Amino acid sequence: MIIRSLTQTLVKLALAVAALAAAGGAAAIQSRFNLAPPVTRIAEEIHGLHWMMLVICGVIFVAVFGVMFYSIYAHRRSKGAVPANFHESTKVEIIWTVIPFLIVIGMAVPATKTVVAMKDTSNADLTIKATGYQWMWGYDYLKGEGEGISFLSRLSTPRSQIDGTDVAARQANKTYLIEVDNEVVVPVNKKVRVITTANDVIHAWFVPAFGVKQDAIPGFVRDTWFRAEKVGTYRGQCAELCGKDHAFMPIVVRVVSAEDYTKWVNDKKQALAAAKDDPNKTWTLAELRDRGAKVYAANCQACHQANGLGVKGAFPALDGSAVVKDKAQQIAIMLNGKNAMPPWKQLSDVELAAVATYVKNSWGNSDGAAVQPAEFAAARK
Amino acid sequence: MSAVAHDHLHGHDDHAHDHPHGWRRWLFATNHKDIGTMYLWFSFTMFITGGILALGIRTELFQPGLQVFQPEFFNQLTSMHGLIMVFGAIMPAFVGFANWMIPLQIGAPDMAFARMNNFSFWLLPPAAMLLVASFFVPGGAIAAGWTVYAPLTLQMGMGMDMGIFALHIMGASSIMGSINIITTILNMRAPGMTLMKMPMFCWTWLITAYLLIAVMPVLAGAITMTLTDRHFGTSFFNAAGGGDPVMYQHIFWFFGHPEVYIMILPAFGIISQIVPVFARKPLFGYASMVYATASIAILSFIVWAHHMFTTGMPVTGQLFFMYATMLIAVPTGVKIFNWLATMWKGSMTFETPMLFAIGFIFVFTMGGFTGLICAVAPIDIQIQDTYYIVAHFHYVLVAGSLFALFAGAYFWLPKWTGHMYDETLGKWHFWASMITFNITFFPMHFLGLAGMPRRYADYPMQFADFNMVATIGAFGFGLSQLIFLWVVLKCIKGGTKAKANYFDAQDDGLEWTVPSPAPFHTFETPPKLEWKHVH
Numbered sequence: 001m002i003i004r005s006l007t008q009t010l011v012k013l014a015l016a017v018a019a020l021a022a023a024g025g026a027a028a029i030q031s032r033f034n035l036a037p038p039v040t041r042i043a044e045e046i047h048g049l050h051w052m053m054l055v056i057c058g059v060i061f062v063a064v065f066g067v068m069f070y071s072i073y074a075h076r077r078s079k080g081a082v083p084a085n086f087h088e089s090t091k092v093e094i095i096w097t098v099i100p101f102l103i104v105i106g107m108a109v110p111a112t113k114t115v116v117a118m119k120d121t122s123n124a125d126l127t128i129k130a131t132g133y134q135w136m137w138g139y140d141y142l143k144g145e146g147e148g149i150s151f152l153s154r155l156s157t158p159r160s161q162i163d164g165t166d167v168a169a170r171q172a173n174k175t176y177l178i179e180v181d182n183e184v185v186v187p188v189n190k191k192v193r194v195i196t197t198a199n200d201v202i203h204a205w206f207v208p209a210f211g212v213k214q215d216a217i218p219g220f221v222r223d224t225w226f227r228a229e230k231v232g233t234y235r236g237q238c239a240e241l242c243g244k245d246h247a248f249m250p251i252v253v254r255v256v257s258a259e260d261y262t263k264w265v266n267d268k269k270q271a272l273a274a275a276k277d278d279p280n281k282t283w284t285l286a287e288l289r290d291r292g293a294k295v296y297a298a299n300c301q302a303c304h305q306a307n308g309l310g311v312k313g314a315f316p317a318l319d320g321s322a323v324v325k326d327k328a329q330q331i332a333i334m335l336n337g338k339n340a341m342p343p344w345k346q347l348s349d350v351e352l353a354a355v356a357t358y359v360k361n362s363w364g365n366s367d368g369a370a371v372q373p374a375e376f377a378a379a380r381k
Numbered sequence: 382m383s384a385v386a387h388d389h390l391h392g393h394d395d396h397a398h399d400h401p402h403g404w405r406r407w408l409f410a411t412n413h414k415d416i417g418t419m420y421l422w423f424s425f426t427m428f429i430t431g432g433i434l435a436l437g438i439r440t441e442l443f444q445p446g447l448q449v450f451q452p453e454f455f456n457q458l459t460s461m462h463g464l465i466m467v468f469g470a471i472m473p474a475f476v477g478f479a480n481w482m483i484p485l486q487i488g489a490p491d492m493a494f495a496r497m498n499n500f501s502f503w504l505l506p507p508a509a510m511l512l513v514a515s516f517f518v519p520g521g522a523i524a525a526g527w528t529v530y531a532p533l534t535l536q537m538g539m540g541m542d543m544g545i546f547a548l549h550i551m552g553a554s555s556i557m558g559s560i561n562i563i564t565t566i567l568n569m570r571a572p573g574m575t576l577m578k579m580p581m582f583c584w585t586w587l588i589t590a591y592l593l594i595a596v597m598p599v600l601a602g603a604i605t606m607t608l609t610d611r612h613f614g615t616s617f618f619n620a621a622g623g624g625d626p627v628m629y630q631h632i633f634w635f636f637g638h639p640e641v642y643i644m645i646l647p648a649f650g651i652i653s654q655i656v657p658v659f660a661r662k663p664l665f666g667y668a669s670m671v672y673a674t675a676s677i678a679i680l681s682f683i684v685w686a687h688h689m690f691t692t693g694m695p696v697t698g699q700l701f702f703m704y705a706t707m708l709i710a711v712p713t714g715v716k717i718f719n720w721l722a723t724m725w726k727g728s729m730t731f732e733t734p735m736l737f738a739i740g741f742i743f744v745f746t747m748g749g750f751t752g753l754i755c756a757v758a759p760i761d762i763q764i765q766d767t768y769y770i771v772a773h774f775h776y777v778l779v780a781g782s783l784f785a786l787f788a789g790a791y792f793w794l795p796k797w798t799g800h801m802y803d804e805t806l807g808k809w810h811f812w813a814s815m816i817t818f819n820i821t822f823f824p825m826h827f828l829g830l831a832g833m834p835r836r837y838a839d840y841p842m843q844f845a846d847f848n849m850v851a852t853i854g855a856f857g858f859g860l861s862q863l864i865f866l867w868v869v870l871k872c873i874k875g876g877t878k879a880k881a882n883y884f885d886a887q888d889d890g891l892e893w894t895v896p897s898p899a900p901f902h903t904f905e906t907p908p909k910l911e912w913k914h915v916h
Binding site: 035042053075081084089097100118164173176177224246311 | 445446447448451452453456518519520521524525526530532533536537538619620621625626627660661662663664665666667668669691692693695696699700703704707708710711714715717718721722723724725726727728729730731739742743746747750753754757758759760762763765766767827830831832834836837838839840841842843
């Protein structure tokens, strides 16, 4: 098995190298040896800078090590070389201090222009807030067309592919770990300002094709921007260690035409309105439990496990937990977090009530009573 | 001193060439050579420990999907691999070299503070035990990365506190070691050895020791604030209480960047000792080497925020840190050029120490180039926290610091043991390490450029090929190190007797004037310097 996949890998690598050689390194479809194919001006500039640096460094490398290997070849005792005795030259020292200094300045000048351009987040057509949660992204369209749209975006790769119970599906999945349930949709050729923040720990919003990576810092807002010039779907991942599911909170941005964007905004707004819960409704136990099972699977299961037993020493069991029995304490911890448990204020009252009810009435727990959304609404105040 | 007392002392002197035996020799050790040996064995043990953790990481990353470790444990592996290698393996190894070689190179009878020397070593094993034991407490070991960024540190279990205490203890050990090294070098040089006649290894360590004293307390501050945030209700790094998570990063990297040079400057020193011996030519540009080392040390204090380009700092901040970082390439380049000029028109032979030294120059320079590429802020924003960074710092830390340590170990092993090491095995060790190192880490450049973030327990399919290659390389590299252990054990047990100047070094080094193995006590009376060469 290992040997076979190894041979496959080597063959694939050889093919890739051959393809690269044939294409002159210019048109790789999927990024393998180089930065992701750029779709913004900034990403293009970064590509250019990287090539520039690579070429300069490559030339110096060849020159310097050409000298070294020539010396190793020619000035060896086995070839009868007699050692010289020179060991000082102020002139030479000055030369090889000044020349690298000038080269470095030559590198810094174009880089400076790009730095300045990257930081200019003014005059955006659309402003989106990206909030990092453990372990998903929340998006709020703050300004521009689509204002008011708000959703959470989670990894949609099934757990069975990750933990290896369904290896065949994983092998076939081209977007394994870089697919989400709700993609960010933006219009093409429009300047999009992304404001980042986080709910719990530091995350980073990273989309390689845009040349964008911005830390999302709890309690602070930072911003970055991009103007995608090509319609398509672009994928990235969280780039700041944020705990156990760091590798499982990807970012997917779908860039669409202006008309498609308008259509998406309308559809999304309708869908969000339809999905909105009636805040005054009193829910039955069964309704809440069914809804809670879904909320649990999406948000809680990663730590507390599907069987509610948690992970010994790391994540407490909910099955048989005294905290779960104590409604006030349960509500408080869900809203405010405790130790490794992050606060879950971003969920709606209905979702929180549903999952609280689900936990109270699942596995060995049989509370028999429902927690109503109004109780969470009251506890928030 | 009275005559009676003198007689008494003289009676003692008869045993001076003997030394305590059994466990007392090591526990109560005040002899710089014994303490140096203990440092070296300690760091080798930690090197193997950290290496095993690294192989754990690579095993999980062999294929996409979670096969062996769950992500929470995977994060502990990456974090502890970093902490153990930096604080347990590389730093103590250089202190071990300092203990052994600085007194021998400057003609001093021992380190200035022999008992403090004992203490600074014996702090390390308990610290290491705390670190390793943290794997077995509820919640496990530190899983917030070796950089232990706030506020993720607030979510860790008691393993985090154990790690903080371990770092404090290791920091105290480093500071004491540095005080000892500075005092020894400044006060105990043989008469006539001015600072500018001192061997390069001593120079680089002198500068490194000042860096250590300057920055270890900064790390202590950062982790103490983390500790009080965790347990005593402070909010240094918690925005909800008026703190700032990014401030942690500023403080950490104000320590962390000089730390990088702490791990590489003594390596430069070792390479500067070895290249002239095997080129049979004096070191080219001694004075400029000293100035370059000092410049790197000074610059290291004003570049820290290049680790933080993605935190979102103002344009002026990014530009300043970008320029300052790129500037470091200049003195580093000077050092490389000086080594090449030393080799130029020499009469070179390629024993294992020289192979590792040349390997160091070659591969470290590649790490230097990627460092320059990372310094360019826009590029860094693309590759920060990706495998490109992992590749970069392993090129400078493994192929840099570690290869220099191997070079130094082969270079001075006969002085320590009295036997020549097995040259054939040494060469095998070099070539195996060099090849497998590149198989492991070179593909990581591609992974990083293509956008694979670091500290990932699992990854998309597009990264599968290179990860598999890297894992195969890593196991090869790990196994190659067993050759080194074999060579060392073989060399301790026996082998060709080494003469005093076994490599026929022409560098006036005082270590070549004492027999091999170096006797328990050396330079009880200061040596007379005879300079064949003038620096």
